[in-house]
Amino acid sequence: DTGVSQNPRHKITKRGQNVTFRCDPISEHNRLYWYRQTLGQGPEFLTYFQNEAQLEKSRLLSDRFSAERPKGSFSTLEIQRTEQGDSAMYLCASSLRAGTGDNQPQHFGDGTRLSIL
Amino acid sequence: AQSVTQPDIHITVSEGASLELRCNYSYGATPYLFWYVQSPGQGLQLLLKYFSGDTLVQGIKGFEAEFKRSQSSFNLRKPSVHWSDAAEYFCASGGATNKLIFGTGTLLAVQP
Numbered sequence: 001d002t003g004v005s006q007n008p009r010h011k012i013t014k015r016g017q018n019v020t021f022r023c024d025p026i027s028e029h030n031r032l033y034w035y036r037q038t039l040g041q042g043p044e045f046l047t048y049f050q051n052e053a054q055l056e057k058s059r060l061l062s063d064r065f066s067a068e069r070p071k072g073s074f075s076t077l078e079i080q081r082t083e084q085g086d087s088a089m090y091l092c093a094s095s096l097r098a099g100t101g102d103n104q105p106q107h108f109g110d111g112t113r114l115s116i117l
Numbered sequence: 118a119q120s121v122t123q124p125d126i127h128i129t130v131s132e133g134a135s136l137e138l139r140c141n142y143s144y145g146a147t148p149y150l151f152w153y154v155q156s157p158g159q160g161l162q163l164l165l166k167y168f169s170g171d172t173l174v175q176g177i178k179g180f181e182a183e184f185k186r187s188q189s190s191f192n193l194r195k196p197s198v199h200w201s202d203a204a205e206y207f208c209a210s211g212g213a214t215n216k217l218i219f220g221t222g223t224l225l226a227v228q229p
Contacts, residue, residue: 041221
């Protein structure tokens with residue numbers, strides 16, 4: 001178990017640029033989640049996948065945000081035309097959905113900190 | 118709507134003293150409840166979880182938490198705090214959709 005891996009750890013970009021983050025979940029985990037955490041706040045849910053299917057998206061996920069999980073393995077989160085308000089820590093988590101009613105805990109990566117200049 | 122409240126933004130305790138961090142949840146059914154810890158610049162590490170059964174759950178690093186349905190609470194406790202426990206602590210609830218709702222966190226400082 002190598003844990004959830006996120007790249008890059010830090011990203012600094014100018015307003016208006018596009019950015020893409022990558023998350024590699026724990027290998028046997030079929031669920032993958034994205035959260036956003038701003039300073040002094042708890043993480044806020046953005047979206048989650050079960051295998052390659054994106055099952056839920058938060059209203060926080062504007063049309064400038066898109067997430068993919070091709071082949072049900074790693075995931076990418078892209079932000080287009082970045083704005084100052086996008087500055088945050090973007091956290092990825094994964095869990096194992098073993099069956100109905102079995103809600104396994106989520107394991108988090110160290111996050112990608114995005115700073116918009 | 119599902120929500121989690123952590124009333125204490127910042128707590129300072131002396132090393133060796135006991136600790137209790139408060140968490141209240143709002144959810145129609147019995148929620149899944151979690152405590153996570155976050156060190157600066159790091160992700161979240163799971164301390165413990167409650168799904169069902171015994172209302173007193175044990176976690177890692179000597180932490181425990183008690184689920185009290187009548188008070189809608191899931192407070193985190195540790196009998197003797199170590200300097201390495203200084204971090205931010207988040208309570209979270211999850212329901213049928215599996216997404217986690219987090220509280221705003223409690224920042225723990227440990228003084229010698």
